[in-house]
Amino acid sequence: MAGCARRPVQLRAAGCGRDRVRALPPSDQLDGAGHAVAAGEKRPHRAGRPLRHGRPSADRVRRRAHVPPRGAQSRRRAHCGPRIANRGLTTFDLLLIGYGNVAKRFVSLLEEQRATLARRHGLRARVIGIATRRSGGQYVAPVFRRTGPARGPAVAGAGVRTTLDFVSDACVRDAAAARKRRLVMIETTTLDIARGEPAISHVRAALSGGAHVITANKGPVAFAYRALARAARRANRRFLFEGAVMDGVPVFNLVRETLPGVRIIAFRGVVNSTTNYILTAMERGRPFAEALADMQAQGVAEADASLDLDGWDSAAKTAALANVLLGAAITPLDVERMGITPETGRLALDARAAGRRLKLVASAVRVGRRIVARVAPEELPGDDLLAGLDGQQNAIILRTDLLEEIAVAQRSGSLTQTAYALLSDLMTIARDVLNRDAPAPPRGTARATRRSPPPARRRRSL
Amino acid sequence: MAGCARRPVQLRAAGCGRDRVRALPPSDQLDGAGHAVAAGEKRPHRAGRPLRHGRPSADRVRRRAHVPPRGAQSRRRAHCGPRIANRGLTTFDLLLIGYGNVAKRFVSLLEEQRATLARRHGLRARVIGIATRRSGGQYVAPVFRRTGPARGPAVAGAGVRTTLDFVSDACVRDAAAARKRRLVMIETTTLDIARGEPAISHVRAALSGGAHVITANKGPVAFAYRALARAARRANRRFLFEGAVMDGVPVFNLVRETLPGVRIIAFRGVVNSTTNYILTAMERGRPFAEALADMQAQGVAEADASLDLDGWDSAAKTAALANVLLGAAITPLDVERMGITPETGRLALDARAAGRRLKLVASAVRVGRRIVARVAPEELPGDDLLAGLDGQQNAIILRTDLLEEIAVAQRSGSLTQTAYALLSDLMTIARDVLNRDAPAPPRGTARATRRSPPPARRRRSL
Known part of the structure; x- marks a missing residue:
């Protein structure tokens, strides 16, 4: 040995x-x-003990x-x-x-x-x-x-x-x-x-x-x-x-392990760190390319940054969430998708000036027997929980039958x-x-x- | 039968x-x-079948x-x-x-x-x-x-x-x-x-x-x-x-079932709906007594409203969270406690005017071998997740060793x-x-x- x-x-x-x-x-x-x-x-x-007669008694086995x-x-x-x-x-x-x-x-x-x-x-x-x-x-x-x-x-x-x-x-x-x-x-x-x-x-x-x-x-x-x-x-x-x-912030495990019997009706969230970081930076007047370079330098952006910017990463996560939490059977290709571009920066600045915030929101909802899933920049009122997510913060708000709305948020992301x-x-x-x-x-x-x-x-x- | x-x-x-x-x-x-x-x-x-000789064979039991x-x-x-x-x-x-x-x-x-x-x-x-x-x-x-x-x-x-x-x-x-x-x-x-x-x-x-x-x-x-x-x-x-x-929003179950191996270092949160509703109402110029009457009419306030207003309810929750999540052995009497009064309304208005928010924050942190637990009104920057909690919303932010900060929020409360x-x-x-x-x-x-x-x-x- x-x-x-x-x-x-x-x-x-x-x-x-x-x-x-x-x-x-x-x-x-x-x-x-x-x-x-x-x-x-x-x-x-x-x-762990040798059997005396090669075969245990029924009582011993039962015990x-x-x-x-x-x-x-x-x-x-x-x-x-x-x-x-x-x-x-x-x-x-x-x-x-x-x-x-x-x-x-x-x-x-x-x-x-x-x-x-x-x-x-x-x-x-x-x-x-x-x-x-x-x-x-x-x-x-x-x-x-x-x-x-x-x-x-x-x-x-x-x-x-x-x-x-x-x-x-x-x-x-x-x-x-x-x-x-x-x-x-x-x-x-x-x-x-x-x-x-x-x-x-x-x-x-x-x-x-x-x-x-x-x-x-x-x-x-x-x-x-x-x-x-x-x-x-x-x-x-x-x-x-x-x-x-x-x-590592529990979403799937949260629902499976801690919300038995609860039905998820819809969700919406900010699930891509790179785009949220860029939007937050642009609100403060920094250029798109510079913010993107930050994310690439930190290793947060996908190897092919267009996966983040065009909303593909968010769409994949939306499909995953919809499939597991809403019982859908969709793929990322079924998610209506709009990403962010350098031009989105102007919208973000305008929204901020009006006391609102522009976020790349991923959402899905059950409409009859269909699932409508979507990724797009949305202008949110300032008191929306998603509006408060700065930099690399992510959050998902679940709409449920018994517990109304529950939110779970990640305040920072890392390899760990x-x-x-x-x-x-x-x-x-x-x-x-x-x-x-x-x-x-x-x-x-x-x-x-x-x-x-x-x-x-x-x-x-x- | x-x-x-x-x-x-x-x-x-x-x-x-x-x-x-x-x-x-x-x-x-x-x-x-x-x-x-x-x-x-x-x-x-x-x-479910009768035993043939009153006692099963070892093989049958083992099988x-x-x-x-x-x-x-x-x-x-x-x-x-x-x-x-x-x-x-x-x-x-x-x-x-x-x-x-x-x-x-x-x-x-x-x-x-x-x-x-x-x-x-x-x-x-x-x-x-x-x-x-x-x-x-x-x-x-x-x-x-x-x-x-x-x-x-x-x-x-x-x-x-x-x-x-x-x-x-x-x-x-x-x-x-x-x-x-x-x-x-x-x-x-x-x-x-x-x-x-x-x-x-x-x-x-x-x-x-x-x-x-x-x-x-x-x-x-x-x-x-x-x-x-x-x-x-x-x-x-x-x-x-x-x-x-x-x-019903999972906090204890969240940590026990979905965060195995994670150590909670500290937490802070807004955990009392009545006081948060009153603070939000006072920010908008409504009188203290009127907001309290709302909460009593809705059955949200404790039977003895002073339990909410003096921070006792928050202190009990803080002690509970500290005992379970931080391994403390404290009681609500060990929690440093300050509630809200009609005079707090002026502070809430001032904070709001400065782009900040006043919240009754419950928190606990481990300092060496001691746990410092506290309930008090705190002025929070506008982009703090807790600052965004309006009306009866509650939230807890957990600071952890492996996952940095995780937040879980309840967007409304009810008997259900x-x-x-x-x-x-x-x-x-x-x-x-x-x-x-x-x-x-x-x-x-x-x-x-x-x-x-x-x-x-x-x-x-x-």
């Missing part, structure tokens, strides 16, 4: 003709000595299944097997598809939060593979590298030519984790605004391979939410995408926030898996109950 | 010397023919415990027993302590949402007892009324003199539901701002009797959060209180919103109980998994 603790210090490129060698930063090296633990997980329902032994620690041991009990952690395997700034920050955030994740969520994560457009797919975890060609490079196996192949290959190689619902694909590739690909195909491949999917990519939700949600339900896996809109969105989705999956794997609640007397609260409950309490 | 379907049409007063008889409105009559189902729940782990039969329907039957499978619902018993406007709206909301709760959450609720200050405790569900004196009034049993006795008595009478974690106390009594009683005692009694607790009362969280949360953990029951601040807070907490408890009672996830092949998604997962998906 000593080999398992070996840390990878370099990765080689696969299938792209070049022989690039690069050091893996220490923060990415998440695959330390944990394989012994993972192996221990393969027998989660063995109490293990329903009535926990006294004391949380011993119950935990009965459930997870002795090796886990020592560590008390459940390992999730991560497959990073796309490895740009967001994914890199996610990996470093995982490392920063490692102690908290372990202590408060009983969760440990290791990156098993990374795929980038330039370098192809590469296995990072030694256990998978060693299953490749005996002396070949540490890359995906034969027949793996595309990122899509890599996703499928990884699901097969890590089938043990996939079966236990502990394999998660983190999708952060660049969005093709016209089709939502290749992200949609990646999501499909991962779900059908038994992996959960987390994405910060608007494409899958904006173009194919209904089909992918159905695929996830059928595969009994989660498909989460909190990072697609307003970074998007990375946190991925992390919070990972914690949602972990909570889900751990809660469902936990033993049934005690059915004894109140006295016995008080003595032995199950550990998972403790974690969730505020 | 025919008697179980009988609906109560009247309640008699208990122990208060008067013989008031009042009709129970149809919307409160939630205890229809469901007792057969409840009885069926008593054997959740029986597969039932871990490997679900093919198809969701048959798994559900194996888990819940045949009577539940037919209905597919889990019944929660509710004990209403306090029966004012909020509790009444909660009961009618339950009725309005009955179909949704059943279809989407597999949940059914029935009120088993109601306690009010004027009438004492009264059992509503026939099954409990009949366990009282044979021909006596339909009230709590002998020795039940106070509401507190009634809570304990109900937990004993409905011990079957309490053991199965399906008894919930809904606490909506009036707050004694100096001590947080009697709500705190009610919460303790319910938890120690095995009931979950939901409250819209600020008292327990503001005065004794840490002790009550500990009691809930020990009893393995939930203690939820979303309605205590900003009605507070009632919804209770309902959303009930759904949280139901989800928790149902998820933990659900069978373990399938551990077979991906193929088998796809064929049989467990029903609980379907409900939670967006």
